Amino acid sequence: MTDPFARLTDLSEHMTLEPAEDAECPKLSPRQQKALNISDAQMPNGKRITLLKTLLTSTCERNCYYCPFRAGRDFRRATLQPGEMASAFMSLYRAGIVQGMFLSSGIAGGSLRTQDQLLATAEILRQKHGFRGYLHLKLMPGAEHAQVERAMQLSDRVSLNLEAPNTQRLERLAPLKIFLNELVQPLRWVEEIRRSQPAQKGWNGRWPSMTTQFVVGAVGESDLELLSTTEALHRQMRLGRAYFSAFHPITDTPFEGLPAASPRRELHLYQASFLLRDYGFTVEELPFDPGGNLPARIDPKLAWAEQNLSESPLEINQVNRRDLLRIPGVGPRSADAILRARRIGRLSTLDDLRRIGVNPAKAKDYILLNGKRPVRQLAFW
Numbered sequence: 321m322t323d324p325f326a327r328l329t330d331l332s333e334h335m336t337l338e339p340a341e342d343a344e345c346p347k348l349s350p351r352q353q354k355a356l357n358i359s360d361a362q363m364p365n366g367k368r369i370t371l372l373k374t375l376l377t378s379t380c381e382r383n384c385y386y387c388p389f390r391a392g393r394d395f396r397r398a399t400l401q402p403g404e405m406a407s408a409f410m411s412l413y414r415a416g417i418v419q420g421m422f423l424s425s426g427i428a429g430g431s432l433r434t435q436d437q438l439l440a441t442a443e444i445l446r447q448k449h450g451f452r453g454y455l456h457l458k459l460m461p462g463a464e465h466a467q468v469e470r471a472m473q474l475s476d477r478v479s480l481n482l483e484a485p486n487t488q489r490l491e492r493l494a495p496l497k498i499f500l501n502e503l504v505q506p507l508r509w510v511e512e513i514r515r516s517q518p519a520q521k522g523w524n525g526r527w528p529s530m531t532t533q534f535v536v537g538a539v540g541e542s543d544l545e546l547l548s549t550t551e552a553l554h555r556q557m558r559l560g561r562a563y564f565s566a567f568h569p570i571t572d573t574p575f576e577g578l579p580a581a582s583p584r585r586e587l588h589l590y591q592a593s594f595l596l597r598d599y600g601f602t603v604e605e606l607p608f609d610p611g612g613n614l615p616a617r618i619d620p621k622l623a624w625a626e627q628n629l630s631e632s633p634l635e636i637n638q639v640n641r642r643d644l645l646r647i648p649g650v651g652p653r654s655a656d657a658i659l660r661a662r663r664i665g666r667l668s669t670l671d672d673l674r675r676i677g678v679n680p681a682k683a684k685d686y687i688l689l690n691g692k693r694p695v696r697q698l699a700f701w
């Protein structure tokens with residue numbers, strides 16, 4: 321049997337397909353980073369840490385059509401036992417190479433056994449090694465209620481990938497997964513537990529946040545389908561974030577001949593999901609084309625503003641926070657800064673806006689400053 325670090329390198333190889341908390345890695349050489357798949361990750365509170373993203377095993381008995389780990393695909397598989405994984409991680413942690421872990425797994429011996437192995441790893445980390453850093457634990461499809469609850473007691477974030485926005489699309493992506501019973505139900509339990517049980521049961525006095533991920537562009541799903549499901553998850557289950565992973569064909573899978581999905585589409589889905597989560601938009605308001613897709617050429621907020629604000633610009637000195645958030649170039653922080661500034665005086669120029677964090681180049685075509693369009697104001701000057 322190869323040493324644990326060699327197996328850890330094998331296990332981490334394809335984890336770039338899981339964009340959990342991704343930013344970039346500043347500390348390691350690209351080679352080291354690539355080998356162990358250590359990424360610079362952004363935490364829910366905005367803090368950045370180095371995160372090891374890995375699997376307990378790359379063996380899997382399921383056959384999801386897009387996945388490099390699917391059953392029957394010919395490649396070198398690796399497995400670490402819970403104690404081996406915990407020790408290997410703690411060596412990296414003590415050496416200052418990583419600060420947290422995102423731990424997932426292929427399904428081997430059934431979902432319940434696999435979930436137990438993930439829980440055992442987390443228990444060894446927290447209880448034997450006293451690890452108090454960031455831990456993101458994957459929930460397996462079909463995990464039981466007690467397993468979900470235990471994962472929540474040990475981790476800072478839990479996630480379960482829906483992969484598709486509904487039953488029909490999932491059947492074409494991952495025929496052995498059951499959308500409502502196996503994937504949605506554990507996410508529902510996470511929210512039920514967070515609502516019904518005291519947060520002190522979480523390992524650091526807080527319940528973990530929850531995320532999910534969709535594979536984008538392999539089976540013809542529309543942006544409307546993806547964002548409708550995302551909106552429901554935000555509203556009904558307080559989803560922390562939806563991740564969108566543009567489909568990329570993997571050799572020796574049933575989807576190897578399909579074209580890769582556009583990274584631009586992935587970007588616009590992220591932007592639209594933030595409009596739903598942080599900007600007060602509803603999915604009905606988003607600027608879909610007749611096929612249910614967002615415009616490819618510009619970001620969704622700009623597309624909405626072109627349709628709705630070009631002829632009816634908003635007066636920066638009067639409109640409420642909800643309307644401020646509709647203006648391109650204004651985010652939640654700059655909307656609050658505008659409201660604070662208005663208590664002191666009027667905002668009269670694009671420079672006034674720039675100083676408090678607004679992007680004037682994006683905003684200028686959709687606002688009035690003291691009743692005048694800023695472009696005309698500038699021309700006048």
Ligand code: SF4
Pocket residue numbers: 380381382383384387388389390391425426427494
């Ligand atoms: S269950 Fe997970 S690891 Fe297994 S084939 Fe499906 S996506 Fe891949």
